[in-house]
Amino acid sequence: MSEIHKNNDFKDINEGRRSIRIYDSSVKISKEEMTQIINEAVKAPSSINMQPWRFVVVESEEGKEKLRPLVRFNINQLETSAAMIIIFGDLQSFDYAEKIYSTAVEKGYMPQEVKDKQLSTFSKYYETMSREKNIETVLIDCGLVAMNLMLVARSHGYDTNAIGGFEKDKIAEAVGLDKDRYYPVMIVAIGKAKDPGYPSYRLPAEEITSWL
Numbered sequence: 001m002s003e004i005h006k007n008n009d010f011k012d013i014n015e016g017r018r019s020i021r022i023y024d025s026s027v028k029i030s031k032e033e034m035t036q037i038i039n040e041a042v043k044a045p046s047s048i049n050m051q052p053w054r055f056v057v058v059e060s061e062e063g064k065e066k067l068r069p070l071v072r073f074n075i076n077q078l079e080t081s082a083a084m085i086i087i088f089g090d091l092q093s094f095d096y097a098e099k100i101y102s103t104a105v106e107k108g109y110m111p112q113e114v115k116d117k118q119l120s121t122f123s124k125y126y127e128t129m130s131r132e133k134n135i136e137t138v139l140i141d142c143g144l145v146a147m148n149l150m151l152v153a154r155s156h157g158y159d160t161n162a163i164g165g166f167e168k169d170k171i172a173e174a175v176g177l178d179k180d181r182y183y184p185v186m187i188v189a190i191g192k193a194k195d196p197g198y199p200s201y202r203l204p205a206e207e208i209t210s211w212l
């Protein structure tokens, strides 16, 4: 296990995850480690690998003050977390298509012909995609990266809280982003747990699954 990973036990990472809403505010996460956490989280899959997730790590006092009026009942997380990571879906993610696919070719992950064929198909699709469909796509992709982020955080010894209770129509502008392009998906509070949180009930697979 690398020095920075505190936990490599998947069962513990997964089953021990629960929403933590009060953190030890004396524990910060270095920019280097946060970058590593995000780099691990973005291993998540995404629609045609367009990786539409964009992150804003709000960790400074000034940054948190900007969020204060927008996070509704989630003030404890704002005040005590090491950071509030805002996840936005980039509705112009296809701008990165050439970079993503040509890098894959350079690295030998994909033959040039496959890139050419796929990109020409996808670019036609993206050109005609409705805003609603685009939003639906980024919500799914960003949901996957958010879950990965929460599990990766635990492997680094931190806990999280997924937060949907915030002013979605105001948050992009508050952090200096174009609200027409960056669609707010979720905030993930991250830090060292102070309060242990509480367990929550899950409907069993037998009740929520059908087999055909």
Ligand SMILES: Cc1cc2nc3c(=O)[nH]c(=O)nc-3n(C[C@H](O)[C@H](O)[C@H](O)COP(=O)(O)O)c2cc1C
Binding pocket: 017, 018, 019, 020, 021, 074, 161, 162, 163, 164, 165, 166, 186, 197, 198, 199, 200
């Ligand atoms: C999309 C989403 C939005 C959520 N929004 C909030 C929130 O605004 N505030 C909060 O305290 N918890 C929020 N939660 C946490 C849920 O309440 C929590 O995940 C759920 O009760 C299960 O508990 P657990 O995370 O401890 O397993 C949110 C979770 C998700 C997935």
